[in-house]
Every structure is written in C-alpha cells, then in structure tokens.
Amino acid sequence: MIVNDKKVLGIFGYPIGHTLSPLMHQVAAEYHYLDLIYLAFSVKPPDLPAALAGIKALGIKGVNLTIPHKEAAIPLVDELSEEARLIGAINTIVLADGKLIGHNTDGQGFITSLSRDVGESPKGKTILLLGAGGAARAIAIHLALARAKRIIIANRTLNRAEELASYLEKHSNRVSVCAIPLEKEILITHMEEAEIIINTTPIGMSRDDMVILPGERLRPQQLVCDIVYRPLNTPLLQAAKAKGGKTLDGLGMLIYQGALSFKLWTGRDMPVELVRKRLLQELLP
Numbered sequence: 001m002i003v004n005d006k007k008v009l010g011i012f013g014y015p016i017g018h019t020l021s022p023l024m025h026q027v028a029a030e031y032h033y034l035d036l037i038y039l040a041f042s043v044k045p046p047d048l049p050a051a052l053a054g055i056k057a058l059g060i061k062g063v064n065l066t067i068p069h070k071e072a073a074i075p076l077v078d079e080l081s082e083e084a085r086l087i088g089a090i091n092t093i094v095l096a097d098g099k100l101i102g103h104n105t106d107g108q109g110f111i112t113s114l115s116r117d118v119g120e121s122p123k124g125k126t127i128l129l130l131g132a133g134g135a136a137r138a139i140a141i142h143l144a145l146a147r148a149k150r151i152i153i154a155n156r157t158l159n160r161a162e163e164l165a166s167y168l169e170k171h172s173n174r175v176s177v178c179a180i181p182l183e184k185e186i187l188i189t190h191m192e193e194a195e196i197i198i199n200t201t202p203i204g205m206s207r208d209d210m211v212i213l214p215g216e217r218l219r220p221q222q223l224v225c226d227i228v229y230r231p232l233n234t235p236l237l238q239a240a241k242a243k244g245g246k247t248l249d250g251l252g253m254l255i256y257q258g259a260l261s262f263k264l265w266t267g268r269d270m271p272v273e274l275v276r277k278r279l280l281q282e283l284l285p
C-alpha cells in the first residue's frame with residue numbers, strides 16, 4: 001500500500017495515550033466511505049517544528065493538536081484563521097495549497113454542545129469559568145462572542161485569570177469580566193451569582209480528585225458543565241446531580257470540536273450520534 005494514495009490525518013500530542021480522536025474520525029470516515037486513516041503521533045515539545053514540517057513533506061492532509069502544542073504551534077504555521085488568531089491557540093491544522101493553516105474548533109465545539117446537548121445559550125448569563133488555560137481561553141472567547149453577560153474566571157494561578165480577563169475586556173465591550181483565585185471562600189461568594197459553571201481544568205480526571213469547588217453550595221437552578229470526558233461522571237457533575245441540577249459532560253465538546261475539524265478536512269458532516277454511541281462504548285464501564 002502506498003500511504004500517499006490515502007488521505008492521512010492525525011493528532012500530535014504528548015502524552016497522547018488514550019486519545020479518542022482516531023476512533024471518532026475513523027467512524028466518521030467509514031460512514032462516508034472515505035479512504036482515510038487517522039493516526040495518533042506522540043510528539044515531544046522540542047520535536048513539534050520538525051513534526052509540523054513533516055506534514056508538508058509527507059503530504060498529510062491535516063492534524064489535530066492537543067496538550068501541550070496548541071499555543072506553541074502558533075508561530076510555526078503559515079496562516080491562522082480569524083478564530084485561532086483571536087484565541088491564540090490552534091487545535092486543527094489543514095494543509096491547503098502547500099500551506100499549513102491553523103484553526104481552533106474547541107470554543108465552538110463547547111458552545112454547540114451547550115446548545116444541542118442541553119438546549120442552553122450563554123446569552124445574557126453569568127458564568128463561572130474554572131481554569132484559565134488553553135481550553136478556558138477558547139471557551140471564554142466564544143462565551144463573550146455569544147453575548148454572555150458576565151464571566152467570572154477562577155484560576156489557581158491568579159495572574160493567568162487576570163490576563164484572560166483583561167484580554168476579554170479588550171476584545172468585547174459588552175461582557176463584564178472578573179478574575180478570582182481558585183479559593184473556597186471566594187468561590188462561595190461567586191457561585192451564588194453564577195447561572196452556568198464550567199470546569200476547564202483537568203481536576204476530576206484522576207480517581208483521587210475531589211470536587212473542584214464547595215459542592216454543598218451548588219443550586220439546582222445552575223447548569224454545571226465539565227469538559228473532562230474521562231471519566232464522564234466527574235466528582236463535580238456527581239455533586240451537581242446530587243443537588244438536582246442539570247449537567248453537561250465533556251463528550252459533546254469533544255465530538256463537536258472533532259466534527260468541525262472533520263468538516264474542514266473532508267467537507268463532510270460527522271455523523272455525530274453514531275460517533276457518540278461508539279465513543280460511549282469506550283467510555284462507559
């Protein structure tokens with residue numbers, strides 16, 4: 001088999017371990033009878049420039065980028081979509097006319113999941129965002145674009161939250177923003193006013209993780225979202241369910257960001273419900 005005859009796609013990350021992206025894109029490709037393969041590449045940070053150059057050399061049609069490459073890739077591509085420029089991070093690269101074009105589908109993936117999976121919109125809402133890393137940045141920018149009323153950013157490293165808050169203020173004069181440390185007493189004050197709470201930190205992935213905020217203060221009227229998808233039912237979501245609240249796990253965001261990447265590479269729509277069913281078989285015990 002000559003690999004160049006096939007459309008090769010992939011994901012670069014480190015560690016890349018248990019990524020679900022190859023399965024997701026393979027299911028979508030088979031559904032559309034597309035002759036493509038999607039591979040997971042373990043790429044260490046110092047090797048990213050060579051790996052990206054390899055996309056052109058090998059004729060790979062596109063890749064996803066995951067931890068820790070999303071921001072580091074910005075100066076290494078030929079062009080950026082408007083969205084990737086605004087977010088300052090890339091999760092999807094398309095090889096087009098010999099050029100590497102960087103896109104970011106994470107934020108839109110989350111907003112689509114919010115709307116399709118739980119019928120919610122950020123418009124006019126007060127949102128407590130936990131974390132200020134790459135995913136938080138993509139989500140925060142989309143929350144502002146979708147006309148959230150107020151975004152409270154809580155982060156372990158306060159200056160990162162402050163940086164994101166001032167960036168949002170600079171780029172949107174409609175949203176009110178504030179930055180707070182990820183500390184119990186301060187969280188309690190701000191949990192009161194939040195209509196939507198979104199965890200964008202990895203807390204909840206490890207078996208020993210505690211609930212990221214004081215769970216006893218959650219209210220049934222609040223929508224609680226966790227972008228962690230392994231496990232699906234994180235301690236935060238369990239705490240929200242115990243209070244009778246509505247919850248959203250990270251699987252929808254994973255699928256919808258992937259669907260946007262798939263569309264960029266192939267022009268086809270991802271069969272999202274088929275993909276969800278298949279991924280659930282992997283994720284549920």
Ligand code: NAP
Nearest residue numbers: 131132133134135136156157160200201202227250253254
């Ligand atoms: P990132 O850029 O490294 O940011 C990590 C964020 O989590 C930072 O705000 C960091 O705070 C905080 N954090 C990390 N460990 C913490 C701890 N022990 N205690 C408190 N805060 C902690 O990572 P990312 O790309 O944003 O990804 C974050 C998570 O989202 C990952 O679990 C990833 O798998 C998930 N994710 C899911 C999807 C999806 O499709 N569902 C998409 C993207 C990402 P500091 O600033 O203080 O370090």
